[in-house]
Amino acid sequence: xxxxxxxxxxxxxxxxxxxxxxxxxxxxxxxxxxxxxxxxxxxxxxxxxxxxxxxxxxxxxxxxxxxxxxxxxxxxxxxxxxxxxxxxxxxxxxxxxxxxxxxxxxxxxxxxxxxxxxxxxxxxxxxxxxxxxxxxxxxxxxxxxxxxxxxxxxxxxxxxxxxxxxxxxxxxxxxxxxxxxxxxxxxxxxxxxxxxxxxxxxxxxxxxxxxxxxxxxxxxxxxxxxxxxxxxxxxxxxxxxxxxxxxxxxxxxxxxxxxxxxxxxxxxxxxxxxxxxxxxxxxxxxxxxxxx
Numbered sequence: 001x002x003x004x005x006x007x008x009x010x011x012x013x014x015x016x017x018x019x020x021x022x023x024x025x026x027x028x029x030x031x032x033x034x035x036x037x038x039x040x041x042x043x044x045x046x047x048x049x050x051x052x053x054x055x056x057x058x059x060x061x062x063x064x065x066x067x068x069x070x071x072x073x074x075x076x077x078x079x080x081x082x083x084x085x086x087x088x089x090x091x092x093x094x095x096x097x098x099x100x101x102x103x104x105x106x107x108x109x110x111x112x113x114x115x116x117x118x119x120x121x122x123x124x125x126x127x128x129x130x131x132x133x134x135x136x137x138x139x140x141x142x143x144x145x146x147x148x149x150x151x152x153x154x155x156x157x158x159x160x161x162x163x164x165x166x167x168x169x170x171x172x173x174x175x176x177x178x179x180x181x182x183x184x185x186x187x188x189x190x191x192x193x194x195x196x197x198x199x200x201x202x203x204x205x206x207x208x209x210x211x212x213x214x215x216x217x218x219x220x221x222x223x224x225x226x227x228x229x230x231x232x233x234x235x236x237x238x239x240x241x242x243x244x245x246x247x248x249x250x251x252x253x254x255x256x257x258x259x260x261x262x263x264x265x266x267x268x269x270x271x272x273x274x275x276x277x278x279x280x281x282x283x284x285x286x287x288x289x290x291x292x
Contacts, residue, residue, distance in 0.1 A: 142254030157206025
C-alpha cells in the first residue's frame, strides 16, 4: 500500500489543532503540590546547569528549579553569556535563592562547563541539566530510588518530551513547544501517577538533557572524554561504565521536560551541528566499537 502524502500546508494547519486536543485537561495556570518523597530525594542531588544565553528557555528552566528543586544543591555556570538579559536573570535567581553561580570569561562549551560546575558539588548524586528543560514535581525520586536500590546503577535518566533514546513520550514530544510550565507540571503529575513505582529500563545510554550520575563514579572515571567537546559525551561515558559492569537505566517514573536544541545548539549552524555530531560518532566508534 502506498501512503498518501499529506501536503505541508495541511500539516501546518492541523498541528496547532492537534496540540490543543492533546492539551485538554492541562490547565495553563495551576499549582501542583510536590510529593514529600520528591522533596526529600532532591536533597541528595547537586544540579549543575550550564548556561549560554537563550534567556527565554533559561528563565523557564530556573523558574521550575526554584519551584520544584529548591532543596537540591543548585550550581549555575554561565558559559560567557553575552546578553544582558541572561546575566541579569542569573543574578536575580542567585540573589533570591542563594544558589552557587560561576561565570566563564570565555565560552568553553557545554561539556567543559558541566565539568567546571561538578567541581563545586557536595551531594552524592549529580544531575547535569540542560538549560532548555523544565523540571517538574516528579523529577528526583526515581533517580534517588534507583541509586539506592543497586550500587551497580551508575547513571539514570528520566522520561521526557525530546530525547535521542527511548525516553520520549510521544504526546509530550508533539506538544513540547506549546505547553506552559504549568501545563508541563500537570502533565508530569498525571503521567507519572499512572506509572508503577521503580519502573526502570536498562539502556545502552541515556540522553544528556538530564544526566544523573553518582558523583563518586563521575570522579573515579574522570568525567567526560576531553576529546569530545560538544556531542556524544554521555554515550561515550556510558560505554566506559558499561564495560566495567555498571548499569545505565531509564527511570520511567520521573519526568523532566526538554524543548530540544534550545540552548547551546543555537550558537552553531545546522551544518556545523551535523559535522560535530558525525565527528563525535566516528570517534566513539573508533574507541568503543559501533554505537548502533
